[in-house]
Amino acid sequence: MAKGMTRRVALGALAAAGAPVFGMDWENYQRLGLDRPFMDGGLEASVNGRSNMEILDALAVPEDAQYNPCAEAYPGADVPRGEVTEIREWGDTEVYRGTVRDIWIYTPTQFEPSMTAPLMVFQDGQGYLDGQGPVRAAAVLDSLIHAGELRPTVAVFVMPGRRSGMTQAEAAQQRSFEYDSLTDAYMRFLVDDLLPFAEATAGVRFERDPARRLICGISSGGICAFNAAWHNPEAFGRVLCHVGSFVNIRGGHNYPYLVKSTPRKPLRVLLQSGRRDANIIVGNWPLANKMLAAALDYAGYETRFVFGEGGHSLRHGGAIFADSLRWLMA
Numbered sequence: 001m002a003k004g005m006t007r008r009v010a011l012g013a014l015a016a017a018g019a020p021v022f023g024m025d026w027e028n029y030q031r032l033g034l035d036r037p038f039m040d041g042g043l044e045a046s047v048n049g050r051s052n053m054e055i056l057d058a059l060a061v062p063e064d065a066q067y068n069p070c071a072e073a074y075p076g077a078d079v080p081r082g083e084v085t086e087i088r089e090w091g092d093t094e095v096y097r098g099t100v101r102d103i104w105i106y107t108p109t110q111f112e113p114s115m116t117a118p119l120m121v122f123q124d125g126q127g128y129l130d131g132q133g134p135v136r137a138a139a140v141l142d143s144l145i146h147a148g149e150l151r152p153t154v155a156v157f158v159m160p161g162r163r164s165g166m167t168q169a170e171a172a173q174q175r176s177f178e179y180d181s182l183t184d185a186y187m188r189f190l191v192d193d194l195l196p197f198a199e200a201t202a203g204v205r206f207e208r209d210p211a212r213r214l215i216c217g218i219s220s221g222g223i224c225a226f227n228a229a230w231h232n233p234e235a236f237g238r239v240l241c242h243v244g245s246f247v248n249i250r251g252g253h254n255y256p257y258l259v260k261s262t263p264r265k266p267l268r269v270l271l272q273s274g275r276r277d278a279n280i281i282v283g284n285w286p287l288a289n290k291m292l293a294a295a296l297d298y299a300g301y302e303t304r305f306v307f308g309e310g311g312h313s314l315r316h317g318g319a320i321f322a323d324s325l326r327w328l329m330a
Contacts, residue, residue: 037250038282050281058278058285061311068315072143072322073136079146080109082138084129085201092197095189096178099161103194104129105202106138106155108145117154117204118212118329121190121236123179123221125157127314134318144322150329154206156198179217179224180250184231186224190215191235210237210266214328218242218314223252229267230258238328239269242317246292247283256295268302270324272317274310285312 029035038045043052075081084106091100104125111117120141122128128137137155144150160175178186199206207213215236217225222244229236246252273289286307293305304327310316317324 038248045281047281052280052282054280055278055312058276058312060313061276063274063276063309064311064313064315067134067308067310067319069134069136069318070140070320070322072140073318075139075143075146079142081142082106082108082145084138087201090197093161093189093193095185095193096161098163099174100163101161102126102159103198104157105198106141106157107202107204108141108152108154110145111152111154111204113203115152115204116207118151118214119195119206120153120155120214120216121195121225122155122157123160123215123217123224124219125159127218128216129157134314135321136318137321140322140325144325149326151212153329154198154202154204156194158194176220176249179220180245180252182227182251182254187228187231187235190228191232210234211268212237212329214238214240214325216240216242217244218317219312220245220249223255226255226269227252229269230255230265233265233267237266237268239267240324240328241269241271241289242314243273243277243285243312244271244289244292245283245285246288247285249282253283253288256291259292259295259299259301262299264299264301268328269296270304270306270328271296272306272308272320272324274308274312274316276309276311278312 043055045052084104087103089100090103093099122137127133128135130136131139137157141150141153141155145152160178162171162174166174195206210233213236215225215228215238222241223246226239226241226244229239246255271289271293273286275286277285279285289305290307293303296303306320308316
């Protein structure tokens with residue numbers, strides 16, 4: 001507090017600036033409709049001549065052409081290639097009963113059963129694993145492990161759940177329910193359901209040190225990654241978010257305030273965003289990521305914010321992927 005400023009003067013100044021010194025009462029919160037998600041109307045819902053469908057304009061912008069997979073995505077002939085095990089329609093989950101999902105588990109050739117393995121978990125995993133995609137995560141891991149820049153690391157690539165007979169729109173809602181919700185459910189799904197299965201399938205023991213456990217995602221998968229680590233930093237101490245959806249889909253726009261007002265958690269976080277990302281009714285992605293980055297910095301977190309020119313895609317994230325892993329896992 002500035003010298004000579006009394007508590008009353010400070011509170012008065014904050015109130016005059018519109019700061020939520022005392023918070024909003026629940027009755028007024030409901031009266032303003034802030035408890036009702038706009039996305040209930042679907043992407044087609046519109047107001048003031050604008051629609052959430054405008055997010056489609058951010059999916060392929062010309063500025064993304066400057067971003068290409070990092071050099072480590074092209075391993076030399078001398079680099080040993082890890083093994084990827086595919087599990088289709090896995091459904092042994094208590095947290096999301098009745099759903100099935102596809103999983104891939106990457107194990108490096110340098111791994112030995114006597115080792116404990118650092119862990120990485122990727123939401124929307126197929127996009128990160130795609131050998132012709134913008135990230136090519138397995139190839140990057142091959143390169144970094146071969147170069148001695150990462151310990152032999154096991155990676156789990158997982159897709160959101162779906163139920164039998166779901167339409168594409170219903171599957172998208174299920175993804176949002178799992179990824180955008182600010183509860184601890186997805187973290188429990190990982191810790192209690194998925195990771196024990198992955199350990200048994202790959203025949204490995206994952207490191208228990210959270211500094212050796214990274215979680216990553218794009219868009220709703222990005223806020224999902226941050227949210228899982230936020231709820232259980234003992235499970236994941238490293239977070240990589242690509243164009244994270246820290247907007248009001250299911251309340252994610254509240255995270256900057258939560259970060260500032262909560263005792264600091266032992267997390268290292270890298271956020272990536274771009275100038276041409278989406279700006280729709282539920283929020284402005286570039287601004288939301290800037291606000292979270294500022295909040296993390298304000299609260300004293302180990303954090304990096306990489307802001308580029310691109311849109312709502314993995315292209316920039318792929319270009320900096322190897323450097324992101326180097327910093328996060330150092």
